[in-house]
Amino acid sequence: MKKIINTADTFVKDTMEGIICAYGDKVKLLKDDFRILLSNYPTKDGKVGIVTAGGSGHLPMFLGYVGKGLLDGCAVGEVFASPSSEKMADMIRACDRGNGVLCLFGNYNGDLFNFRMACDEVEFDDIKTKQVIVRDDVASANKENEKKRRGVAGMMYAFKVAGAAADQMMSLEDVAKVTERALQNIRSMGVALSPCIVPKVGRPTFTIEEDEIEIGMGIHGEAGIEVKKMMTADEIAEILMKNIMDDMSLISGDEVSVMINGLGGTPLEEQLIVYRKVYEILNKKGISVVMPHIGEYATSMEMAGLSITIFKLDEELKTLLKAPAETPFYTNLNK
């Protein structure tokens, strides 16, 4: 296992200490608990709190979005494992400013179960919470079973919308409502070329032949739709876009934001080559692109591959997407 780490046991702690050494003016731990990161940016009194939680190993996903105009807090577990409900409850308490906290997270059993417990627990402290669950991965279940779909890179767009809505001093109910509406307009699908290694496990999460790719694979190596022979960037873009567009209503004149998300081991050049084709596909249909996001937004450590996310916008969602945001890992200048 060739990873630049100290020990598998200290992987999460060492990462978190690195974040604090680097960005301790912008983010902070909750009472030295290296499983809970809080924003240290100035915040408006009474703003609804926005929090998430999830496994480690997906940076910048989760921890990287704690900051201004995005998340107030994030609890992390071990690599690819949910943090405990106690950590989530501590975080929710720390992020409540009297008007409640939105818990916004991916559709994974551990996170679902633990957030439910945490929300029950903080009710005793008279903290209002709402849970909004991200299920943007069209490859993880068909349309009839969309409640079973997993949350992947589209989660970042949901954080952005919720964070901006909270910054506008919307109520908890309204923040939840507009975030749900955003999610109805967000679809993702990915392709994996190589596996990653969970430090404590020490072996690849899956195996794949040297000339094969897995279409629709999840960000933890969950099985995709099919294994195919290696193909061109344009062909990959066409397959992913067909699956995404078949699942949502997009017509000429629509505006979307496009995210090309590198899973970790795929170079920016390749992400841009895929974006070129996605842009062409949308352009031919009369759909225009606002604020493309091309880079690494939700990774699986060193896994090679990428995902495409389409976020269909209306005026309100566009305003929320464009609202300024700043974290050590994400900057949105509203330009």
Next chain:
Amino acid sequence: MKKIINTADTFVKDTMEGIICAYGDKVKLLKDDFRILLSNYPTKDGKVGIVTAGGSGHLPMFLGYVGKGLLDGCAVGEVFASPSSEKMADMIRACDRGNGVLCLFGNYNGDLFNFRMACDEVEFDDIKTKQVIVRDDVASANKENEKKRRGVAGMMYAFKVAGAAADQMMSLEDVAKVTERALQNIRSMGVALSPCIVPKVGRPTFTIEEDEIEIGMGIHGEAGIEVKKMMTADEIAEILMKNIMDDMSLISGDEVSVMINGLGGTPLEEQLIVYRKVYEILNKKGISVVMPHIGEYATSMEMAGLSITIFKLDEELKTLLKAPAETPFYTNLNK
């Protein structure tokens, strides 16, 4: 060869088209020439032009730094190959606003030779130029032969200083002088864990055993100082920092900026774990860190590994480092 590309022949063109599809409001091609990218941000009249050139395959290095407060133009060649002197000359002409152009580039034979020819050529058009050459890689030659050293990730700091100095409306001579001074205070060294594949070649640039790493390897796979058995992140940080610090004068009370640069295939978690140790080493010596840069700044496509760059600051260099800058791939908010 498992790369998300169309053909090896169109790799650079497709990448550049992706950049234009995504960021065509911020950067542009020079007369549809997909080897020359120019800034499309508003610029002050008479500002000294800052340009670079180099091979493709290092994004965001080179192309990604074209924008506001950084580069005015960049010419790129094929993967890991210099562009022609004609392209460089065309770019220099496009970036001159009457007060000359600084050519700032890494110490590689092709770039050296072609920039010299290009500068000679534009002299006939009465365009003043100066050449500043980046040689930050301490592993590539010993101190006695520092003129032979290659330019690696520290080049990004040099672009930042030169871009900010030009934005302050310094003369060409003064921009060159302060950039040279910055470079005297910039040192880098890297480690590689796995090779990359040049698309047109189709096979790895070098081979390395499953339990080995190469200390001091260059960003094109140039041989390093030694091949070692895999070690911990802390040990890697110590070796790289020892080599860097032995090569420059750093004392208690100094301020530095630290760059941890992922070479492509190494996750952000691992970069942060290395930063944690670098911070500790500096902290113990009474050296403080300003504006850490942790992420991918100069890659070798999918190569796994990272480099450390130390940039020793004084008041002027700190002001130039902190000056606002914005490109599609780099944002500096001066905070």
